[in-house]
Amino acid sequence: MGKQDVLKRVEEIVDSYDCRREALIAIMQDIQNEYKYLSTEALELVADKLGVGVAKVYSVATFYENFSLEAKGKYIVKVCCGTACHVRKSQPIYDGLREYLGLSGKQKTSSDALFTLETVACLGACGLSPVMTINDEVHPKMTPESAIELLEKLRAKEEASHAEA
Amino acid sequence: MAKGFMIIDGQRVAFDGEKNVLAVIRKAGIEMPTFCYHSDLSTYGACRMCLVEDERGKLDSSCSMEPRDGLNIKTNSMRLLKHRRTILELMLASHDCDCTVCPKSGRCRLQELAQQFGVRRVRFKDTRQRHEIDDSSDCVWRDPNKCILCGDCVRVCEEIQGMNILDFVGRGAQMTVAPAFERKLSETHCVGCGQCAAVCTTGAILVNNQIGKAWDAIHDPSKRVVVQIAPAVRVAVGEAFGIPAGENSLDKFVTALKLIGVDEVYDTIFGADFTTVSEAEEFKQRLANGGPFPMFTSCCPAWVKYLEYENPKYLKNISTCKSPMQMFAAILRDQYAEKDQADGRTTFHIAIMPCTAKKMEANRDEFKHDGRPDVDLVLTTREIIDMLRETGIKLGELELESPDLPFGMGSGASMIYGTSGGVAESVVRYCVPDKSKNALREIEFMGLRGDGCIKEATLELDGQEIRLAVVNGLGNARKLLRDIDEGKAFYHLIEVMTCQGGCVGGGGQPQSLRVTKQERRDGLARADHSAPFKRAERNPVVMQMLEEMGEEKAHRLLHVSYVKE
Numbered sequence: 010m011g012k013q014d015v016l017k018r019v020e021e022i023v024d025s026y027d028c029r030r031e032a033l034i035a036i037m038q039d040i041q042n043e044y045k046y047l048s049t050e051a052l053e054l055v056a057d058k059l060g061v062g063v064a065k066v067y068s069v070a071t072f073y074e075n076f077s078l079e080a081k082g083k084y085i086v087k088v089c090c091g092t093a094c095h096v097r098k099s100q101p102i103y104d105g106l107r108e109y110l111g112l113s114g115k116q117k118t119s120s121d122a123l124f125t126l127e128t129v130a131c132l133g134a135c136g137l138s139p140v141m142t143i144n145d146e147v148h149p150k151m152t153p154e155s156a157i158e159l160l161e162k163l164r165a166k167e168e169a170s171h172a173e174a
Numbered sequence: 175m176a177k178g179f180m181i182i183d184g185q186r187v188a189f190d191g192e193k194n195v196l197a198v199i200r201k202a203g204i205e206m207p208t209f210c211y212h213s214d215l216s217t218y219g220a221c222r223m224c225l226v227e228d229e230r231g232k233l234d235s236s237c238s239m240e241p242r243d244g245l246n247i248k249t250n251s252m253r254l255l256k257h258r259r260t261i262l263e264l265m266l267a268s269h270d271c272d273c274t275v276c277p278k279s280g281r282c283r284l285q286e287l288a289q290q291f292g293v294r295r296v297r298f299k300d301t302r303q304r305h306e307i308d309d310s311s312d313c314v315w316r317d318p319n320k321c322i323l324c325g326d327c328v329r330v331c332e333e334i335q336g337m338n339i340l341d342f343v344g345r346g347a348q349m350t351v352a353p354a355f356e357r358k359l360s361e362t363h364c365v366g367c368g369q370c371a372a373v374c375t376t377g378a379i380l381v382n383n384q385i386g387k388a389w390d391a392i393h394d395p396s397k398r399v400v401v402q403i404a405p406a407v408r409v410a411v412g413e414a415f416g417i418p419a420g421e422n423s424l425d426k427f428v429t430a431l432k433l434i435g436v437d438e439v440y441d442t443i444f445g446a447d448f449t450t451v452s453e454a455e456e457f458k459q460r461l462a463n464g465g466p467f468p469m470f471t472s473c474c475p476a477w478v479k480y481l482e483y484e485n486p487k488y489l490k491n492i493s494t495c496k497s498p499m500q501m502f503a504a505i506l507r508d509q510y511a512e513k514d515q516a517d518g519r520t521t522f523h524i525a526i527m528p529c530t531a532k533k534m535e536a537n538r539d540e541f542k543h544d545g546r547p548d549v550d551l552v553l554t555t556r557e558i559i560d561m562l563r564e565t566g567i568k569l570g571e572l573e574l575e576s577p578d579l580p581f582g583m584g585s586g587a588s589m590i591y592g593t594s595g596g597v598a599e600s601v602v603r604y605c606v607p608d609k610s611k612n613a614l615r616e617i618e619f620m621g622l623r624g625d626g627c628i629k630e631a632t633l634e635l636d637g638q639e640i641r642l643a644v645v646n647g648l649g650n651a652r653k654l655l656r657d658i659d660e661g662k663a664f665y666h667l668i669e670v671m672t673c674q675g676g677c678v679g680g681g682g683q684p685q686s687l688r689v690t691k692q693e694r695r696d697g698l699a700r701a702d703h704s705a706p707f708k709r710a711e712r713n714p715v716v717m718q719m720l721e722e723m724g725e726e727k728a729h730r731l732l733h734v735s736y737v738k739e
Contacts, residue, residue, distance in 0.1 A: 049355055056354075062338020067354035071344045 015044065019051045023058045030059050033069055037076060045081040045125075052078075082118045082125040084163055088156075089140045091131030099139035103128060105153030109160065123167060124160060178243030183250065195236040195247070196224050204249055207258065207287050209265075209375050210324040211237040214674070214688055215333055218325050222261055223287070227251045255291070262288050267298035269376065270319035277560075278377030281685070284322060285376075305350065310358035312537050313366030313530035313681070314379055318350050321378035327351060327370035334674055336649030337480075339364045351378075363483040365476040367648065367672045368530030368554075368681020381530055381554050381682055385561055388524060388553055392435040397522040400510070401431055402502050403577070404442045406528035406592030406677035407555050409697035410684055414559040415569035419690045420697030425574035430567050432575065441577045442525070443584025445502030446591045446600070449473065450710035451720065452495045452732050453597075454604035457667060461638065466491055468643075468658065468665045471597045473497045475535030476672035478736055480648055485655060486738070494733040498591060499525050499532060500541050503548035504731040505719070506581070524551045526558050528592070528680030531672070540734050554682025580715045586705030593695040594646035594676035595623035598669040602642070603709050605635060614708055622669075623699070625692070628654055630665075646671040 022039045026032035033055070040051055047070055056063040070076045088094075088103040106126055110119040118125040134140050137149030141156055148159060177190050180198055187202045194217065199206050209221035219238035226236045226247040233253070248254070266288060273279050305318035325342065328351060332338045339362050343352045353362045371379045391397050403424065412423035428439045453471065460469055472478060472493040481488050496504065503523055510521045525532065529552075535541070536549035553561075562569060576582060587603050590596030599622045606613055620631040622642065627650040631642045643665045645651045651670045657663040673679045678694035679686070686694075702708065711717060720728060 052354075062332065062341065063354035064338045064341035064352075065332070068341040068343060072342075 012050065015048070016050060016054055018043065019054050020058065023055055028058050028060075030061055033059060033061065033066065034073075037066075037070060041076060045085070046077040046079055048080070049078075079118065080122070082123050083167070084123060084143050084160075085125045085127065086160070087127045087129040087132075087142045089130075089132050089134075089138070089142075090128045091135065091138075093135035094131075094139040097138045099151075102139055102141065102151050102153050102156050106156055106160065109157045123164060176241055176243075178241070180241060180244070181246040183248055189241040192241055195226065195239040195241055195245070198241050199226070199236055199249055206236060206249065207290070208237065209283060209287075209322060210326065212326050212329070212373055215326065215329040215373075218329065221322075221324055223258055225254055225257060227254055233257070259291050259293055262291055262293045263296050264298060265322050266293065266296045267300055268302050269300075269322060270317070276320070276377045277380055277383060278320075278374075282377060283375035302347070308358050309382070310360035311364060311366060311382065312534040313364075313368050313382055314359065314371045315382055316359065316379050317377060318352065319378075320376045321351050322376055323349060323351065324375050325351070326373040326375060327379055330369045330373050334647050334649055335365075335367060335369060335672065336647075336652045337363065337365065340370060363480075365479040365483070365648070365672065366531040366534045366681075367476040369673060370681075371530065372681045372683065372685060381556055382533060383557060384533070384551055384553060385557050387551055388557075388561065391522040391524070391551070394522075396519055398437045398510075398514070398517075398519045399435070399522050399524060400438045400440065400506060401436050401524045401526060402440045402442045402445065402499065402506075402581075403427065404499065404525070404527045404529075404592065404677065405446070405589050405596075405698055405701075406680060406683065406694065407526050407558075408701070409592070409678065409694040410528065410555050410686075411559060412569055413684050413686075413690075414563070417570050418693070419686070420693035420695075420700075422697055422701050423569060425576060426569050426572045428577050429572040429575040430562055430569055433567060433572075434561065434565050436524075438578050440502070440506075440581040441584055442498050442502055443588035443591070444581045444713075444716070445498035445500075445505070446588030447584050447710040447713040447716045448501045448505070448720070448732060449495055449498045449591075449597075450585075450587055450600040450604055451716065452501075452728070453493050454601045454710075456493055456495060457601060458605065461635070461640075461666070468668045469493055471667075471669040472734075472736075473591065473597055474531070474670060474672050475529070475538075476531035476648070477651065477670045479531065479534065480651070480672070482736065488655065489737045492736055494735055496541075496732055496734050497535065498588070499527065499552075500535065500548060500734070501732050502581070503536075503541070507543070507548050508731055522550050523548065524553060525549045526553050526555070528555050528677045528683045529673075530554060530681040532682075540736070555680075556682055556684060559684065583713065583715060584705075585710050585713050586702035586708040587710050589698050589701045589705060590623070592677040592698050593623060594671050595629060595644045595669065596676065596698070598622050598642055598644050598667060600710060601667065602633060604711055606633070609709070623695075625675075640667070641665045643668045645669070646676055647674050648672045 019040055023036055026036055037047055041047055052066050053063055056066040088099055090099055110124055132140050139151050141148045141151045180187050180189055182199055182202050189198045192198045196206055207223040209223055210218045217238050219235045224236045225233050226249050227233055229246045273285055308316040328340050331340050339353055340351055343350050371381050392399050408422050408424035409420050411427055412421055413419050417423050431439050457469055468491055470492045472495055506523055514521055533552045536547050536552045541548045587600035602617050621629055622631055622644050627647055629644040633640050645654050675691040679691040
C-alpha cells in the first residue's frame with residue numbers, strides 16, 4: 010500500500026470522528042489498529058486536521074506505552090510475563106526469541122521486518138502458562154525450543170510464498 | 175469574585191478576587207517558592223514547591239487552590255520544609271549541576287531556591303540518560319540536561335504564541351521537553367521569538383549567546399564597531415543595575431558602550447523613522463490602488479517567519495518595507511562604504527535588540543550582500559547586560575552621553591515602536607493631514623496602544639473609513655487571521671507583534687512579568703512625550719536622505735519582498 014493511500018485512510022479515520030480534538034486518542038488507536046504503528050506522516054496529518062500542534066500529538070503518542078511509533082513486523086509475537094508465566098519460565102522463552110531474531114538494545118523488530126517481539130503483562134490464560142501469542146493467536150505451554158520452532162515454520166511459509174510470487 | 179478572610183500562619187488575611195491561595199499568601203508578605211507557576215500562564219501544579227498544610231494536616235499546592243473564607247493554612251510547617259528540601263534534592267539529582275560555568279548562574283531559579291532552603295548535599299545518584307544539546311536555532315539553545323520539567327516553556331509556546339513547538343515527550347522518569355519527533359528546533363516551525371528562554375526557570379533554554387563574537391570585534395583594531403540600539407532596550411537594560419524598569423537609560427547606556435570600546439553608537443529610532451515614512455507611503459499607495467488588504471506590518475521577524483511557515487498566502491500582504499533594524503543597516507552599509515575604503519577599516523555592525531528572532535532576521539539571505547549580512551551581529555538586551563557586568567561597569571553611576579549624529583536622532587513616533595500599537599500609531603501620525611497637537615492626542619487615545627491583545631480603531635482619511643487592528647501574541651494573530659479567512663473581519667492595516675506587549679516583552683529582554691513590561695511601555699510613552707519632534711516626517715536627516723536617495727535607491731535599500739516565486 011502506497012504512502013498516499015495510507016494518508017487517505019488516515020484522513021478518513023480523522024473525518025469519522027468529525028475532526029474532534031478530544032478524539033485524538035481514539036483516532037490514534039484506530040490508525041494503529043490498521044497499520045500496527047503511528048507513522049510520522051500520519052501523526053502530522055492528524056495534528057493538522059485536528060488543529061492541534063504536532064508536538065502535542067507526539068506528546069500524547071509517547072505518553073502511552075501502547076502506541077508504537079516504529080513500524081512493526083508482519084507477525085507480532087507477545088510473550089506473557091505475568092506472574093504465572095514468569096514462574097513457569099517465560100523469561101528464557103523471551104531471551105531465546107530475542108537471540109533467534111538477532112535483536113539488540115531497544116530493537117523490537119527483526120531486520121527482515123517479519124517479526125516484532127513484545128512482552129505482555131497477563132493474557133488471563135494462566136492455566137496454559139507459559140503463554141505466547143502470534144498475531145493474537147494463543148500458543149500454550151511454550152518452551153524456548155517450541156517457540157523458535159513456531160517462528161521458523163512461519164518464516165519458511167513466508168519464504169515459500171515469496172518464492173511462488 | 176470571592177471575598178473573605180483566610181488564616182495564614184495564624185494571621186488573618188483578607189482576600190478579594192485573588193485567583194489562587196498562592197496569590198493571597200504572597201499578598202500577606204510571604205514569598206512562596208515556585209517553579210512551574212507563572213502568573214501569566216495557566217496553572218500547572220506540578221512542582222509542588224508551593225505546598226501548604228491545612229488544619230487536618232492535608233497537603234496541597236496553593237497555586238491550584240481557590241481562596242475560601244475561613245481557610246486555615248500553614249505555609250512553613252516542619253513537614254513542608256522537609257518536603258521542599260526533598261523536592262529540591264530530587265530536582266538537583268536529575269539536573270546537570272555545572273553551576274559555576276552555567277550562563278544562567280545567578281539568575282537560575284533552581285540554584286536560588288536550593289540555596290534558600292539550605293540544600294547542601296544530594297543523596298541521590300543521577301541515573302538519567304544524557305541528551306544532546308540543540309544549538310541548531312539562530313535564536314535559542316536547548317540543553318535538556320538542565321530541564322526540571324516545570325513546563326513554562328511548553329505553556330508559553332502554546333498558550334501565548336499558539337505555536338506548540340515544544341511539549342512533553344514520554345512519561346515518568348524518562349520524560350523530557352522536546353519538539354515533535356525530538357527534532358532539532360531548526361527542523362520545526364519555531365519562529366525564534368525566544369519566549370521559552372524568557373520564562374525558563376533554569377539554564378535549559380537560553381538565548382543563543384554571541385558575546386564572544388562581540389568582544390572579538392570590539393578588540394579588533396581593523397574593525398570599526400558601529401552599534402544601533404532598539405527602542406525597547408533603553409527601558410529595560412538598566413533593570414540589572416538597579417535602575418527601575420521603564421526608566422530611559424539610553425544616555426548612560428551610550429556612555430557604557432563607548433567605555434567598553436564601541437566606536438560609534440546610533441539609535442534604531444533613526445531607522446524606524448525611515449520605516450514609518452516608507453510604510454505610510456506604501457499604505458497610501460495601497461489605498462489608492464485598492465489593495466492588497468489587509469496590509470501587515472513587517473517589523474517583527476518572528477511574525478514574517480510565522481507567515482512563511484504557516485500561512486504563506488498572506489506573504490503578499492506584508493509591507494515590503496524592511497524592519498527598522500534592517501533599514502538602518504542597509505543605510506549604514508551604503509553610507510560607510512566610502513569611509514571603509516578611505517581608512518581601511520571594516521565596519522562591523524552590531525544591533526542591540528530586545529529580540530531573539532532578530533538574530534534569525536539578520537541571518538536571512540535577503541539581508542546578505544556578497545555573502546555578508548548587513549547586520550553582522552545581533553545582541554539581545556540580556557547579552558549586553560552580561561557584557562557590561564563582565565566589565566564591572568555600574569550603569570547607574572555613569573555620565574550621560576547622547577547617541578552619535580547623524581543616525582542617532584529620531585522622532586517620538588519611532589520611540590513607541592517598542593510597544594504594541596506603536597508602529598500603527600506612527601503610520602497614522604504620518605497619514606493624518608491634521609498635524610496639530612490635539613490631533614496627536616486624539617490619535618494617542620484611539621486605542622491602538624495599551625494592554626489589549628487585539629485592539630481595533632477606525633479613522634477617516636480622504637473621506638474613506640480606514641479600519642486598523644493591532645495584535646500582540648502570535649496566538650492572537652492566528653485567531654485574527656482565522657476571522658479574516660472566514661470573512662468575519664476586515665482591516666486595512668494590521669500591526670502584528672509576536673511577543674506580548676510588543677518588543678518591551680521580547681524574548682531577549684531580562685526575565686519579566688506583565689507589570690514590568692507595562693512599566694517599560696510607559697517609559698517609552700514618556701520618551702515619546704519628551705521627544706523634540708513626534709512625527710517621522712519631521713526628522714530632517716531622514717527626509718533629506720530620502721530626497722537625495724531617489725526612488726530607485728530607496729527601493730533597493732529600504733524594501734524587501736518575502737514572497738517566494
